[in-house]
Amino acid sequence: MTGSLAVGVDIGGTKMLAVALDGRGEVVASGKVPTPPDAQRLLADLVQLVQDVAGAEVASLGVGVPGMVDRTGVLRRSPHLPALEDVALGKEISSRLGDVAVRVANDATCAGWAEHIRGAALGVDDVVMVTLGTGIGGGIVERGRLVEGAHGYAGEIGHMVVDPHGPRCPCGRRGCWERFASGSGLGRLGREWAIAGRAPAVVALAGGDPEAVRGEHVTVAATAGDGPARDLMAELAWWLVLGLGNLTDLLDPAMVVIGGGLIRAGEVLMEPTRRAFAEMVEGYDARTGLVLRAAALGETAGAIGAALLGST
């Protein structure tokens, strides 16, 4: 190829987001289209999106997807994109683009790499990235290198079981971390409180129906200073830190970065999380310099990371 742009695409459950980076790593173009439910349509729209942001200048392509991607670029498990399961994404896209080299990786892994290379964890060699959205995704950087695992599945942290008596998870087990500490976990918690009559301001934001409460209603009420909503955020933070503590015990990072849609809640999420983190992490005082930080790159982190991974 003679192109000069490193393109990255983040395939989400509802939209595909693309960026093109120039030789200095600057984003020179970006685009966004809905994610079609059908695999063939999705591949066609993705290729069109890549051409829209980079035209003939595509030098490399990285693709981030939610799920377990193996080292050959096949998406082996993906509850959020079932149409792509067992599709050889890397090969299919590469052939449609005239044999551009394509690297496919987990979306949160991409986001973690982007935060390490040019975001919140710039210059930090041991990083755990946790993305809080509908589920929980993860990316691990150790001594400045991405931890990929034997098959490419490392960082699948959302299904860490933190309470075997907890709510059932679509994965078949009970009490996976993402049932508690994700955006949907916050919604579930909010509905529990709402149905019990403990969160009237949150219910009002949901149009008066306790069953209609979602995570956003809780964060909005908490930002407005509602006491029960703040208590709900503290409970969310407790569950979040339960898992962050496990990850810290295991990996001993210098920094934990929290990203994903839920961090748009800002300080109503970060403040109780930082407090619980300092209280709950084993040997916190011995972990000199350990920092918990919000992600810096926002919703483009996954696409930027995919572009960076695709070009190396």
Next chain:
Amino acid sequence: MTGSLAVGVDIGGTKMLAVALDGRGEVVASGKVPTPPDAQRLLADLVQLVQDVAGAEVASLGVGVPGMVDRTGVLRRSPHLPALEDVALGKEISSRLGDVAVRVANDATCAGWAEHIRGAALGVDDVVMVTLGTGIGGGIVERGRLVEGAHGYAGEIGHMVVDPHGPRCPCGRRGCWERFASGSGLGRLGREWAIAGRAPAVVALAGGDPEAVRGEHVTVAATAGDGPARDLMAELAWWLVLGLGNLTDLLDPAMVVIGGGLIRAGEVLMEPTRRAFAEMVEGYDARTGLVLRAAALGETAGAIGAALLGST
């Protein structure tokens, strides 16, 4: 130094075990002494033990200890060896040995490294080692390198919380993995069943006192074919695999090695554990070649790994 032997010492709660390896990595001498409760005595006895196994031939020394060891060789947290907490072990030992280079590391990390270099995981690059004793220790090898973490504390897996409503742990939290899946976890489980009248053969082995039941009584009864004891082993295996599943999600190893005193139980432990592992691990079928295996090096794994780490 002019010595030719790489010495390793594994400091346990009750005994210190030393090995000396020659240039080809063969164990040419070994020794064992009780662990004194006092730090000064312990340091003196350790130095004597090193001299007993290698004399003037000490070229390097590695020391494995239970707890969180920082990169400067200071044991920062060690519930099993409180006397050594905040002792600069590396420096203290080095000066007593006439400035031999000393590397201090977590004992399970040492054992994991030994299994990787010359044990059950020989030739396997992505390994999680789990040692089951009074507590649970861990060692992580990724792409053939030891994962140490930012401070040197990586692999502290015993305090991964797997049930926040579970029994209280000396670490201050509830439901740490080692409360369930270790030798002492098996003892606790056995006493629960014994007190409920569900494990008469196990109680008989404990001299008729349900409160006196320990893990060994359960494994002995299970080996003899006692039904309730086998059910207890299956429950232990379930808790063990709950944590192994979390580690697999996170690190995507090619092999999980189980070591520590509890594996002397043999197949009554390994058989239900392998079965639960295949059933419970997320995406098991997509993890081609993933193997769960018993450690090969027995009680000297920690000392051998310490010697190997100390000489590199």
